[in-house]
Amino acid sequence: MTVMRLLMFSLLGLGCSEYLVVSKPPVASVVDTGSAADDTPDTDPPTGDTGPPPSDTGETTSPPPPPPDTFSYGWHILDEGDWVSTTTDPDHPVTYHGDTDTYWYEPSGNHGLLSSSTPDSDFEAMRGYVLERVPEPTHSLGNLHYYADSDVDSFRYATFTYILCDFWVGSTDDPGLYHLDTGPVDDGIEVMVNGAILGFLRLDEGGDSWNLEDHIRLDARNTLIVILADNAERNKFIQDMAFWRGEIMVTGVVSPPPTPQ
Numbered sequence: 001m002t003v004m005r006l007l008m009f010s011l012l013g014l015g016c017s018e019y020l021v022v023s024k025p026p027v028a029s030v031v032d033t034g035s036a037a038d039d040t041p042d043t044d045p046p047t048g049d050t051g052p053p054p055s056d057t058g059e060t061t062s063p064p065p066p067p068p069d070t071f072s073y074g075w076h077i078l079d080e081g082d083w084v085s086t087t088t089d090p091d092h093p094v095t096y097h098g099d100t101d102t103y104w105y106e107p108s109g110n111h112g113l114l115s116s117s118t119p120d121s122d123f124e125a126m127r128g129y130v131l132e133r134v135p136e137p138t139h140s141l142g143n144l145h146y147y148a149d150s151d152v153d154s155f156r157y158a159t160f161t162y163i164l165c166d167f168w169v170g171s172t173d174d175p176g177l178y179h180l181d182t183g184p185v186d187d188g189i190e191v192m193v194n195g196a197i198l199g200f201l202r203l204d205e206g207g208d209s210w211n212l213e214d215h216i217r218l219d220a221r222n223t224l225i226v227i228l229a230d231n232a233e234r235n236k237f238i239q240d241m242a243f244w245r246g247e248i249m250v251t252g253v254v255s256p257p258p259t260p261q
Helices: 002-018 102-107 119-133
Strands: 076-079 144-153 156-168 178-182 186-193 196-202 208-211 221-230 233-245
Touching: 076 119, 102 221, 119 144, 119 156, 119 178, 144 156, 156 233, 178 196, 178 221, 196 208, 221 233
Parallel strands: none
Antiparallel strands: 076 156, 144 233, 156 221, 178 208, 178 233, 186 196, 186 221
């Protein structure tokens, strides 16, 4: 009987090896003493047994892009619709659609950081102004289209819409991959990151793109604020605004960034 068992185990092992299936090695010998004590199951817990070590295939893969839920809280959009006079400061006259002087009158009181001597603190105050009124994100990240009707008298008044996003970039990531793109706007936008003005875009100028590399803080909270200014009748909008990491658009549900350890 013992010889037959050994022969059967050998044949099974040969059959498995042909399909590259690793089987448990056959028992070299079987001893049957007929003692009942040998049939008693071992109920003692294993000690020091953590399982087989992970296999090392020798293959290396590039890390995937950061998942969306570690990138950003989402878009906070504040549009109170209040008409703000744009004629009270002679040094900042507003004379055309999307005039950059318009941002001097934005209602947070920080003048769009124009000629600011304390841009970091002014930017934080602007961030606080928005988050006090819109503490939770209103839109998840992705391709943003924002549109609203407008009946503002040309150039004498303006309304302001803030679009804010807190985002996170890890220390092992490449900040040069991150950029903000947008399509046409009406009447104009100002783009700011971490207290720095990246640029402006006006009506009929088409779209634009801004790289964030020089202003990103690694393993820290970053904030982007876009101000949409409207100083003419009929409508206001931003088309196709999105964050990109290289050629990948950052999308996903609203979720906070990781907490630094």
